[in-house]
Amino acid sequence: MKYEVITKEDFPSFVNGLLSEIEVVGVKMKEGKFHYDKIKSYDELCLDYDVTLIPPKKYLLPPKETLLKFSLGGAIQVEPSIDATPRVILGVHPYDIKAIELMDAVFSDSNPDANYMERRRNTVIVGVDCRNPSPNAFCPSMGTDTTETGFDLLLTDIGEQYVVAIGSEKGEELLKKHARTREATEADLAQRKAAQEEALAKYKLSIKAAVEEIPELLEKNYDHPLWEELAAKCLSCGSCTMVCPTCVCFDVQDDLELNLTAGERFRQWDSCMLQGFAKVATGENFREDCTSRLRHRYFRKGNYMLKRYGKLGCVGCGRCIGACLAEIANPVEAYNRLKEGS
Amino acid sequence: MSEKESIYLPMLAELVRTEGLTERERLFELKLRNGDELGHKPGQFVEISVFGIGEAPLSISSSPTKKGSFEIGVRTVGNVTNALHRLEKGATVGVRGPFGNGFPLDRLKGQDVLIVAGGIGLVPLRSLINYVLDNRGDFGRLIVLFGARTPAEQLFLDELALWRQSKDMEYLETVDRGDENWKGNAGVITTLFPLFDIAPEKTYAVIVGPPVMYRFVIAECRNKGIPDDQLLLSLERRMKCGVGKCGHCQINNVYVCQEGPVFTYSELKNLEEAI
Numbered sequence: 001m002k003y004e005v006i007t008k009e010d011f012p013s014f015v016n017g018l019l020s021e022i023e024v025v026g027v028k029m030k031e032g033k034f035h036y037d038k039i040k041s042y043d044e045l046c047l048d049y050d051v052t053l054i055p056p057k058k059y060l061l062p063p064k065e066t067l068l069k070f071s072l073g074g075a076i077q078v079e080p081s082i083d084a085t086p087r088v089i090l091g092v093h094p095y096d097i098k099a100i101e102l103m104d105a106v107f108s109d110s111n112p113d114a115n116y117m118e119r120r121r122n123t124v125i126v127g128v129d130c131r132n133p134s135p136n137a138f139c140p141s142m143g144t145d146t147t148e149t150g151f152d153l154l155l156t157d158i159g160e161q162y163v164v165a166i167g168s169e170k171g172e173e174l175l176k177k178h179a180r181t182r183e184a185t186e187a188d189l190a191q192r193k194a195a196q197e198e199a200l201a202k203y204k205l206s207i208k209a210a211v212e213e214i215p216e217l218l219e220k221n222y223d224h225p226l227w228e229e230l231a232a233k234c235l236s237c238g239s240c241t242m243v244c245p246t247c248v249c250f251d252v253q254d255d256l257e258l259n260l261t262a263g264e265r266f267r268q269w270d271s272c273m274l275q276g277f278a279k280v281a282t283g284e285n286f287r288e289d290c291t292s293r294l295r296h297r298y299f300r301k302g303n304y305m306l307k308r309y310g311k312l313g314c315v316g317c318g319r320c321i322g323a324c325l326a327e328i329a330n331p332v333e334a335y336n337r338l339k340e341g342s
Numbered sequence: 343m344s345e346k347e348s349i350y351l352p353m354l355a356e357l358v359r360t361e362g363l364t365e366r367e368r369l370f371e372l373k374l375r376n377g378d379e380l381g382h383k384p385g386q387f388v389e390i391s392v393f394g395i396g397e398a399p400l401s402i403s404s405s406p407t408k409k410g411s412f413e414i415g416v417r418t419v420g421n422v423t424n425a426l427h428r429l430e431k432g433a434t435v436g437v438r439g440p441f442g443n444g445f446p447l448d449r450l451k452g453q454d455v456l457i458v459a460g461g462i463g464l465v466p467l468r469s470l471i472n473y474v475l476d477n478r479g480d481f482g483r484l485i486v487l488f489g490a491r492t493p494a495e496q497l498f499l500d501e502l503a504l505w506r507q508s509k510d511m512e513y514l515e516t517v518d519r520g521d522e523n524w525k526g527n528a529g530v531i532t533t534l535f536p537l538f539d540i541a542p543e544k545t546y547a548v549i550v551g552p553p554v555m556y557r558f559v560i561a562e563c564r565n566k567g568i569p570d571d572q573l574l575l576s577l578e579r580r581m582k583c584g585v586g587k588c589g590h591c592q593i594n595n596v597y598v599c600q601e602g603p604v605f606t607y608s609e610l611k612n613l614e615e616a617i
């Protein structure tokens with residue numbers, strides 16, 4: 001991998017340069033919480049944050065997205081609808097980059113999803129290594145505290161400068177065009193490593209099992225009493241899945257305008273934790289009890305996605321831990337409990 | 343398929359014929375507007391759109407040997423199915439598919455085929471039955487068991503009448519509860535099993551019906567000595583996309599819309615959520 005260095009003094013003009021040619025979204029702070037939003041200038045941008053409420057997933061799989069538009073007056077006409085606005089997502093943490101790599105696998109698999117793929121092709125990812133992790137994060141246990149893939153550019157704060165890892169030609173071009181940089185030296189790279197190690201030491205949570213053990217740990221514990229214990233407290237509210245960067249399931253519905261001659265088909269985020277997720281029209285519900293839904297979510301993250309897409313479905317961001325009002329959506333506690341019992 | 347083509351964009355089809363099957367089920371014959379054949383295999387399904395209402399997965403009921411159009415048989419249960427029932431000849435619907443694996447014709451060729459249909463399970467199985475009848479020489483015995491709750495719930499009455507007379511198949515039927523005119527077997531579908539013999543090593547059972555039926559029918563088939571990997575079942579799950587994206591149809595790590603809807607019992611017996 002190639003590495004460049006940009007000074008913090010020069011960095012704003014890089015961002016403003018990007019803004020002159022493409023939509024840029026980045027992390028902003030509002031009332032002490034971080035969230036992704038469109039930025040108009042460098043000043044709005046926050047690059048030192050712990051975790052955002054909602055992952056950058058929303059730019060690749062919007063919470064609600066039109067798939068088709070149709071007109072019904074006269075002969076029925078149906079058009080596909082794909083919004084693929086070119087965009088830079090600036091300041092994505094490595095765990096969220098890993099989650100995007102998983103989404104790429106899901107949506108490119110067998111039947112490529114043009115809505116996602118077109119948008120993904122038009123999205124530039126400029127990541128940043130996380131300096132101050134969230135107290136709920138357990139990225140080192142999942143191997144997602146740093147990443148070598150999945151980005152166009154990746155920044156690491158080394159004090160007065162950023163080391164910029166170049167992940168793609170597109171990233172390199174944008175950097176060349178909008179930033180004054182110099183090639184990184186051995187010393188810069190040593191500082192980059194030190195910065196990553198400093199951040200690593202700040203994580204508070206860890207799983208007692210190795211990440212490779214997780215799929216089997218689950219398989220051995222399909223009928224563990226833990227699932228029922230957690231389910232007894234679960235509200236089936238779906239908050240844990242709404243904030244998760246690797247949850248990709250959706251519902252599809254039609255909407256008609258009041259004139260009844262035009263309408264659209266849209267998809268929106270859905271959740272396997274909701275009671276009716278697996279219910280069919282005849283009334284049969286294939287995951288009727290909360291225990292089976294909760295177990296499904298854990299298995300999907302820790303086992304099924306790996307089998308299907310070659311990547312684990314949890315990146316250790318800890319968002320679910322923070323989002324769960326019942327304080328039970330805690331993968332660290334769950335895996336540790338299974339590990340202790342095994 | 344080009345990556346730029348939306349997998350959610352339906353083809354348009356014209357409703358060329360519709361016919362009541364029972365009080366709750368109707369048959370719809372559809373013709374693609376672009377003149378193409380659907381190109382399906384028995385056991386596959388399509389996602390049918392009533393624009394403005396929604397989309398529903400529905401089995402293809404006609405055999406691919408029938409050219410120029412295809413048929414679906416639909417029970418009214420909710421939004422899309424009710425809207426379909428309200429459509430008249432000439433109406434336009436959307437069609438995506440065919441999706442799913444379908445019945446494994448290659449494995450069935452040359453073998454005896456035992457078909458077990460419960461209720462509207464006959465809708466997809468009709469595709470296979472007619473395929474076997476149209477390629478009669480390619481298959482061994484064809485035994486069809488059909489169970490409905492009442493005589494009024496029997497569908498495809500004209501075809502049933504032909505099957506009762508046919509020399510190309512052995513047809514056995516029952517209803518859970520008969521009425522004053524019913525002279526045939528009464529009782530659940532498993533009560534038909536003592537009425538015939540099979541050579542289990544060369545018999546494939548193809549079973550489609552309501553979820554409750556599977557457990558009992560599987561037990562009967564195993565009783566007759568049919569190996570687990572010769573028991574074929576088609577499963578219903580909630581489906582929103584049909585193309586392996588929306589996540590709704592999962593049984594553990596299996597996507598029914600992709601790996602199914604047809605599975606062997608050997609594949610299913612270790613899947614906790616399957617049956």
Ligand SMILES: Cc1cc2nc3c(=O)[nH]c(=O)nc-3n(C[C@H](O)[C@H](O)[C@H](O)COP(=O)(O)OP(=O)(O)OC[C@H]3O[C@@H](n4cnc5c(N)ncnc54)[C@H](O)[C@@H]3O)c2cc1C
Nearest residue numbers: 276281398399400401415416417419420421422423465579
């Ligand atoms: C592979 C496959 C093949 C099929 N083949 C056939 C076939 O050949 N013929 C046939 O008739 N059917 C078939 N079905 C079933 C068919 O797909 C459903 O009956 C159909 O999707 C119902 O759609 P609907 O819009 O009419 O009902 P909906 O309006 O979606 O739902 C009907 C009922 O379910 C309830 N419901 C809906 N969503 C939820 C939710 N999230 N939570 C709780 N309750 C909910 C509603 O309240 C309503 O009472 C098949 C299904 C599959 C998967």
Ligand code: SF4
Nearest residue numbers: 244314315317318320
């Ligand atoms: S399961 Fe929880 S910790 Fe894992 S990726 Fe999803 S939100 Fe983050």
Ligand code: SF4
Nearest residue numbers: 234235237238240324
């Ligand atoms: S957030 Fe907590 S309470 Fe809500 S569905 Fe998830 S586990 Fe259950």
Ligand code: FES
Nearest residue numbers: 584587588589599
């Ligand atoms: S129906 Fe959407 S994944 Fe199978």
